[in-house]
Amino acid sequence: MSVLTTNYLTPTGREEAWRFTPLKRLRGLHDGSARVEARNSLVIKGQLPAGVSFGRENLDALAASDDVIIERVRGENRDVAHLSIAADVELSDAVFLTRNGGSLDSAELSRVRITLGAHAKATVVFENIGETLLAEDLEIFLAPGSSLNFVSLQEFDAKSVYTARHHAVVDKDATFKSINVTVGGDVVRILPTVEFIAPGASAELLGVYFATAGQFFEHRMHVDHAVPHAKSRVNYKGALAGQDAHTVWIGDVLIRAVAEGTDTYELNRNLLLSNGARADSVPNLEIETGEIVGAGHASTTGRFDDEQLFYLMSRGISLENARRLVVRGFFSEIINEIGNEEVQERLMSRIDGELEKAGA
Amino acid sequence: MSVLEIRGLQVSVDTENGAVDILKGVDLTIKSGETHAIMGPNGSGKSTLAYSIAGHPKYTIKGGSVTLDGADVLEMTVDERAKAGLFLAMQYPVEVPGVSVSNFLRTAATALRGEAPKLRTWAAEVKEAMEALNMDPSFATRNVNEGFSGGEKKRHEIMQLELLKPKMAILDETDSGLDVDALRIVSEGVNRAKANNDLGVLLITHYTRILKYIKPDFVHVFANGHIVEEGGPDLADKLEANGYADYVSK
Ligand SMILES: Nc1ncnc2c1ncn2[C@@H]1O[C@H](COP(=O)(O)OP(=O)(O)O)[C@@H](O)[C@H]1O
Ligand SMILES: [Mg+2]
Numbered sequence: 001m002s003v004l005t006t007n008y009l010t011p012t013g014r015e016e017a018w019r020f021t022p023l024k025r026l027r028g029l030h031d032g033s034a035r036v037e038a039r040n041s042l043v044i045k046g047q048l049p050a051g052v053s054f055g056r057e058n059l060d061a062l063a064a065s066d067d068v069i070i071e072r073v074r075g076e077n078r079d080v081a082h083l084s085i086a087a088d089v090e091l092s093d094a095v096f097l098t099r100n101g102g103s104l105d106s107a108e109l110s111r112v113r114i115t116l117g118a119h120a121k122a123t124v125v126f127e128n129i130g131e132t133l134l135a136e137d138l139e140i141f142l143a144p145g146s147s148l149n150f151v152s153l154q155e156f157d158a159k160s161v162y163t164a165r166h167h168a169v170v171d172k173d174a175t176f177k178s179i180n181v182t183v184g185g186d187v188v189r190i191l192p193t194v195e196f197i198a199p200g201a202s203a204e205l206l207g208v209y210f211a212t213a214g215q216f217f218e219h220r221m222h223v224d225h226a227v228p229h230a231k232s233r234v235n236y237k238g239a240l241a242g243q244d245a246h247t248v249w250i251g252d253v254l255i256r257a258v259a260e261g262t263d264t265y266e267l268n269r270n271l272l273l274s275n276g277a278r279a280d281s282v283p284n285l286e287i288e289t290g291e292i293v294g295a296g297h298a299s300t301t302g303r304f305d306d307e308q309l310f311y312l313m314s315r316g317i318s319l320e321n322a323r324r325l326v327v328r329g330f331f332s333e334i335i336n337e338i339g340n341e342e343v344q345e346r347l348m349s350r351i352d353g354e355l356e357k358a359g360a
Numbered sequence: 361m362s363v364l365e366i367r368g369l370q371v372s373v374d375t376e377n378g379a380v381d382i383l384k385g386v387d388l389t390i391k392s393g394e395t396h397a398i399m400g401p402n403g404s405g406k407s408t409l410a411y412s413i414a415g416h417p418k419y420t421i422k423g424g425s426v427t428l429d430g431a432d433v434l435e436m437t438v439d440e441r442a443k444a445g446l447f448l449a450m451q452y453p454v455e456v457p458g459v460s461v462s463n464f465l466r467t468a469a470t471a472l473r474g475e476a477p478k479l480r481t482w483a484a485e486v487k488e489a490m491e492a493l494n495m496d497p498s499f500a501t502r503n504v505n506e507g508f509s510g511g512e513k514k515r516h517e518i519m520q521l522e523l524l525k526p527k528m529a530i531l532d533e534t535d536s537g538l539d540v541d542a543l544r545i546v547s548e549g550v551n552r553a554k555a556n557n558d559l560g561v562l563l564i565t566h567y568t569r570i571l572k573y574i575k576p577d578f579v580h581v582f583a584n585g586h587i588v589e590e591g592g593p594d595l596a597d598k599l600e601a602n603g604y605a606d607y608v609s610k
Binding site: 306307308310311312313314315316317318319321322325326328329330331332333 | 414415416417418437438439441442443447448450453454455456457458459463464467468471472503504520524
């Protein structure tokens with residue numbers, strides 16, 4: 001048990017990276033006032049398949065971070081939970097990790113690494129649940145030719161606070177896909193970031209979020225096209241309902257001068273289901289070379305489409321069920337990418353529940 | 361035996377520049393088993409009539425009444441109207457992203473029948489309805505109207521008509537955009553629904569060609585927001601020969 005040292009800068013809320021985040025609700029994660037406890041809450045669910053290992057190791061960070069909380073996590077914790085998938089291993093079933101133990105009275109500073117060996121292929125699902133105060137530095141390395149479908153489910157209890165950076169380093173011809181689903185917690189702030197280190201790498205960042213009264217969910221992408229011929233796609237969809245539901249989506253994509261042949265597109269759609277909710281959506285494409293395949297972005301925020309509701313209701317479907325169908329339909333494009341029926345149906349039911357709770 | 365009664369119906373539409381009066385007193389009575397064709401030029405208010413009966417929120421009722429077997433349709437919510445036995449095959453069916461045809465149909469059938477149809481018999485029912493309209497089985501997994509061609513959308517509307525078995529159907533330009541083969545297939549679907557369910561039909565059309573396949577008992581000429589002439593099937597032949605010019609200038 002220790003108290004965070006104060007050698008780190010404390011965000012004031014005026015910084016670009018912190019301008020939306022309600023710092024007061026971070027329970028001391030950002031200014032070092034949180035009491036820290038080593039909880040090692042991340043555990044494997046079920047048996048590990050052959051070629052996969054999970055254990056604690058003393059590891060250096062893969063990549064620098066300019067996030068203050070991540071700096072604190074690294075400064076305080078050398079113990080990294082390391083999930084490693086050996087070269088050439090192709091897993092047919094997803095590896096599930098979940099959380100055991102949590103507390104709001106003390107903070108867990110978690111470090112996690114996922115490593116895919118060359119040409120390995122896997123789906124990894126994190127089930128983030130429970131009542132917890134958790135800051136996490138998650139780094140993912142994809143060796144050449146490997147492919148990872150990384151699913152991170154934020155199904156926390158109502159008071160939980162989670163701030164994290166999910167950083168992927170993608171090597172030659174490797175394929176990274178991440179699906180973030182954020183439906184629970186008081187404050188959830190995730191930085192899904194990608195760094196391409198060789199040509200032929202690709203990343204697809206997908207996400208859904210559903211914030212109801214009082215919840216704050218922030219997803220702040222950063223995709224760094226620092227090499228030629230890499231491809232990135234970002235598609236996040238959110239719904240908001242209830243007083244002071246607040247979501248933030250930031251899509252920073254940087255195409256550096258050397259990154260010829262870059263192909264990128266980012267998209268954020270928000271469905272505002274009631275008054276009093278606020279969706280911030282900021283695509284930000286920086287292009288330092290003209291020699292690219294394509295670069296684009298789109299952002300929309302809208303309400304229920306009356307024509308869709310009318311069409312469904314004209315077939316006898318009640319307003320409540322029509323809304324449920326439309327919201328499920330809105331999210332299904334991304335939820336169906338998870339590739340696990342049980343998880344998908346659980347999330348859809350959760351989304352039904354959020355909609356019902358909001359009375360939208 | 362059901363009766364849909366429209367009396368003195370006046371309707372305005374909400375536009376950016378305020379409300380505009382479209383229907384100026386429509387009177388029409390349709391009984392089970394009867395087919396009434398409504399024919400009129402573009403912009404005369406035919407779709408407005410159809411949408412108003414179905415309860416589209418864009419339209420405001422200014423006067424008159426619509427009843428189905430004595431029950432006040434205009435007081436009902438959109439879904440209640442469908443449950444009362446009304447069906448509208450839309451001129452422009454709406455896309456619903458992410459909602460599959462099979463999920464949509466089953467949800468609708470559950471709502472209208474008051475209980476979920478039994479899985480096995482339902483699958484057979486849907487398959488039969490799709491085959492009858494020459495629709496590929498892959499349709500069931502596609503999203504509602506998303507990426508459908510004009511003809512596919514219309515077949516999908518008539519498939520719903522056959523599956524949901526309403527008492528009264530309003531078909532809004534179901535024939536437009538169909539080639540000859542599709543027109544015949546879709547018309548056969550309407551005729552099956554008439555034969556099987558003693559359906560009353562309000563057939564809105566711009567052209568007479570669909571009337572060769574679906575025989576109307578009555579023809580009403582619609583212009584400038586109301587019915588300007590009524591007659592039997594022979595009135596359609598007159599329209600075929602002379603067009604709407606006589607009515608529009610009136
Ligand atoms: N949403 C709308 N906004 C503005 N005008 C409308 C709207 N809907 C209908 N109208 C007008 O009402 C009239 C009747 O339209 P409609 O009922 O669609 O005619 P029809 O189906 O006979 O072609 C037209 O003049 C049309 O421009
Ligand atoms: Mg029309």
